Amino acid sequence: MSDSCSCAQHVLMLRQQISVTRKEIKNLRKKVDNAILSHKKHLSYLQSALTTADQKGAVLRAQTHQKEQVTEGLSLEQGNIETVPIGYISSCFSAKNGTPRQPAVCRSSRATLRIQKAVFNNPEHALVGLEHYSHVWIIFLFHKNGHLSYKAKVKPPRLNGQRVGLYSTRTPHRPNALGLTLAKLDKITGDTLYLSGIDIISGTPVLDIKPYIPDYDCPQSRGGLNEEECLSDTMTEGFVIASHEMAGSLDKELGQHTHGDMEQEEELLVNSDTDVVPSMLSPKMCDSKLTDAPEVAEGGSISSLLKEIENYISWSHDFTQGAVEGNGEVTDCQNAKAPAVQRLRPSTEMWYGEESYSTIASWIRDPPVNSLAVRFTQHAEKELGEFQPPGHTVPGKPSFQFLQGPEEAAAAIRAVLAADPRSVYRRDCCQDKLFFFTLDTADITCWFGKNFAEVLRVRAVGSQL
Numbered sequence: 001m002s003d004s005c006s007c008a009q010h011v012l013m014l015r016q017q018i019s020v021t022r023k024e025i026k027n028l029r030k031k032v033d034n035a036i037l038s039h040k041k042h043l044s045y046l047q048s049a050l051t052t053a054d055q056k057g058a059v060l061r062a063q064t065h066q067k068e069q070v071t072e073g074l075s076l077e078q079g080n081i082e083t084v085p086i087g088y089i090s091s092c093f094s095a096k097n098g099t100p101r102q103p104a105v106c107r108s109s110r111a112t113l114r115i116q117k118a119v120f121n122n123p124e125h126a127l128v129g130l131e132h133y134s135h136v137w138i139i140f141l142f143h144k145n146g147h148l149s150y151k152a153k154v155k156p157p158r159l160n161g162q163r164v165g166l167y168s169t170r171t172p173h174r175p176n177a178l179g180l181t182l183a184k185l186d187k188i189t190g191d192t193l194y195l196s197g198i199d200i201i202s203g204t205p206v207l208d209i210k211p212y213i214p215d216y217d218c219p220q221s222r223g224g225l226n227e228e229e230c231l232s233d234t235m236t237e238g239f240v241i242a243s244h245e246m247a248g249s250l251d252k253e254l255g256q257h258t259h260g261d262m263e264q265e266e267e268l269l270v271n272s273d274t275d276v277v278p279s280m281l282s283p284k285m286c287d288s289k290l291t292d293a294p295e296v297a298e299g300g301s302i303s304s305l306l307k308e309i310e311n312y313i314s315w316s317h318d319f320t321q322g323a324v325e326g327n328g329e330v331t332d333c334q335n336a337k338a339p340a341v342q343r344l345r346p347s348t349e350m351w352y353g354e355e356s357y358s359t360i361a362s363w364i365r366d367p368p369v370n371s372l373a374v375r376f377t378q379h380a381e382k383e384l385g386e387f388q389p390p391g392h393t394v395p396g397k398p399s400f401q402f403l404q405g406p407e408e409a410a411a412a413i414r415a416v417l418a419a420d421p422r423s424v425y426r427r428d429c430c431q432d433k434l435f436f437f438t439l440d441t442a443d444i445t446c447w448f449g450k451n452f453a454e455v456l457r458v459r460a461v462g463s464q465l
């Protein structure tokens with residue numbers, strides 16, 4: 001009996017010891033977990049400090065290198081510069097394939113650019129004031145050129161195999177692999193720029209940002225066009241403003257005008273050495289020259305002259321509106337013209353003088369390749385419709401990271417394909433092959449037929465086939 005009693009006591013004691021040991025183990029585990037957590041925090045802090053130090057190191061190295069170059073006589077003055085990216089692009093294009101060739105091709109393409117802390121202690125300070133501008137020039141490195149090879153002559157895809165000097169093109173393959181893109185600045189939040197209308201892939205190092213100032217950057221805008229007017233997508237405003245300007249300058253000068261001056265203005269309008277045919281002018285302006293109106297010369301009917309100008313302005317607005325509706329193509333300069341509108345250019349030119357105008361190679365607006373009709377199979381349309389806007393999570397459905405939803409994505413896909421993203425080689429030799437590209441979080445599969453492209457499949461990046 002006593003044996004069994006002492007045995008039971010022993011078991012009880014052992015149980016108590018086990019329970020104490022368990023508690024100790026639990027406490028120890030807690031301590032270890034806490035230690036791991038605090039180490040992890042410390043580690044991530046150290047890692048981020050290391051990254052910043054690395055970036056700062058890169059900047060310092062660049063600066064030191066620059067100084068060394070100065071002492072070695074290889075300074076800025078000799079055209080030597082060690083570049084330091086001010087940030088890297090995150091964009092809806094992850095690869096070169098399928099990325100628009102110019103920003104104007106796809107207005108809905110989106111990107112962000114965060115200014116690096118390594119370059120400025122307070123990157124957001126460097127952006128103060130930029131919010132007043134609607135567009136910015138992005139100067140970047142074509143970092144995915146693969147190798148730094150270049151040739152003096154290139155074959156732009158839109159020239160369908162014809163060769164031209166590389167400096168007459170925007171080819172990425174140039175001695176200094178610098179790209180220049182005019183992007184729309186949608187907003188700035190802290191140290192980050194939100195951009196749209198870009199032709200730059202994710203990960204691209206950006207070297208500089210400059211505000212787009214039409215008064216400086218857009219020859220057509222000289223002579224008093226304001227920002228809004230110059231940035232308009234069409235010629236309409238420019239044309240109308242020219243007429244307004246004419247009215248304005250007449251307003252100012254009416255008192256001093258002689259009959260001869262009036263005649264000159266009219267001469268300029270009707271007989272200028274341009275291809276503006278009389279039928280392009282207001283019927284009234286063609287029929288009755290201002291010089292035919294003796295009251296004006298006598299200073300008697302200024303109001304009728306102003307009325308005339310007003311009619312002209314309103315007519316020219318209607319006319320250009322009609323012309324513009326036919327074609328929405330635009331290029332770098334945001335008010336560059338569609339071919340239909342081009343004919344109107346000389347009439348504006350008259351008022352600013354020829355030197356105010358830019359000229360371009362005709363193939364830019366009238367290339368020997370057709371733009372393509374784009375269609376989606378029903379299946380592809382349905383697949384695209386599944387995509388959710390950024391931040392929306394619906395179980396089992398993919399979400400975009402940049403594009404605002406399926407509609408915007410469809411517009412972007414149409415724009416990219418309509419401009420025929422294939423190389424000349426691919427167009428000629430691989431016509432029957434499928435074409436793949438990635439847009440935001442969607443993998444697009446399509447094929448090309450005569451003058452059309454068809455989207456066959458739209459799948460979430462990384463999803464199983």
Ligand SMILES: C[S@@+](CC[C@H](N)C(=O)[O-])C[C@H]1O[C@@H](n2cnc3c(N)ncnc32)[C@H](O)[C@@H]1O
Binds near residue numbers: 101103170204205
């Ligand atoms: C023809 S370049 C024009 C870029 C810029 N607008 C310019 O005029 O300098 C646009 C093409 O460059 C390619 N591209 C974009 N970002 C790139 C990068 N970081 N490295 C190499 N190629 C790039 C894409 O294939 C895109 O279609």
